[in-house]
């Protein structure tokens with residue numbers, strides 16, 4: 001077992017109620033004793049360069065546990081000196097000076113969930129006013145690496161380009177937009193998706209010529225080569241507040257509720273005590289289920305993805321399939337269509353850049 005990434009799902013509680021959120025919120029918080037037990041066992045499996053991620057719910061509701069985990073890891077790392085990068089995904093509502101100082105001290109990567117000009121409609125009314133000056137403040141901390149994630153719904157797709165341009169103009173160095181998966185995208189919204197991506201391509205292209213930077217992660221070149229495979233369980237794990245280990249926080253979120261389900265049995269590595277005792281048996285057994293989650297096992301519209309020309313460029317998280325009401329390996333037609341449009345626009349963007357250079 002080699003862990004490049006370990007996520008602590010520190011709480012299932014959240015102080016927002018975003019319109020597209022699929023999470024079942026509970027007042028569950030990870031115990032410090034669970035964190036301690038996890039790192040006593042898992043620290044030696046972390047690769048020399050690795051990520052420790054804090055996720056929720058709203059993880060800053062469990063700031064005490066985050067502080068505890070960071071102290072513990074720093075102490076454990078005194079001898080081994082692994083290159084550990086901390087990351088957190090947050091709605092930003094609890095980011096005060098104290099928290100930002102702490103993130104700056106420990107050189108956190110901060111993924112801020114912020115929907116730009118749609119924030120007050122899709123996330124929390126009134127939060128836009130708070131987040132905009134907050135972004136300006138975060139950008140002044142030299143050791144915090146800021147990225148914004150914006151979710152876009154089919155109903156609001158017509159605002160995407162405008163909203164993303166607004167976030168870029170705030171000076172955010174990296175932005176990613178993610179189409180909402182819990183509502184299906186009809187033909188009309190897919191046409192609008194294409195128009196918005198075209199507008200964004202023109203905007204990013206002008207931006208690149210001026211600054212030699214691509215703030216939109218969706219348009220950057222893929223670092224991986226070949227067919228996309230979900231890394232859950234393979235090089236990453238998530239520890240849930242109840243002490244259970246899963247391959248990825250998204251998979252845990254989707255299947256944790258129903259302990260009797262087939263999926264729970266397939267994808268949960270069990271609780272920490274059980275895993276520590278029987279790791280040599282449990283790990284390969286569960287990992288073999290995760291190994292099927294690669295795109296050469298996926299279908300869309302009754303065709304195997306392996307028959308598609310875009311296979312090497314296409315990325316589908318298997319949990320998007322589940323969230324959109326599909327089977328884990330079946331890509332709904334509208335996700336397939338969205339990906340084809342994105343791949344096309346990205347290709348046109350790079351063609352233009354290469355021709356100019």
Ligand code: SF4
Pocket residue numbers: 229230231232248249250251316317318319
């Ligand atoms: S592809 Fe999806 S399920 Fe797999 S590791 Fe990435 S986010 Fe998790």
Ligand code: SF4
Pocket residue numbers: 295298299300304305308309310311314315316331335336337339340
């Ligand atoms: S574009 Fe569609 S068919 Fe092609 S690889 Fe992606 S999901 Fe599969």
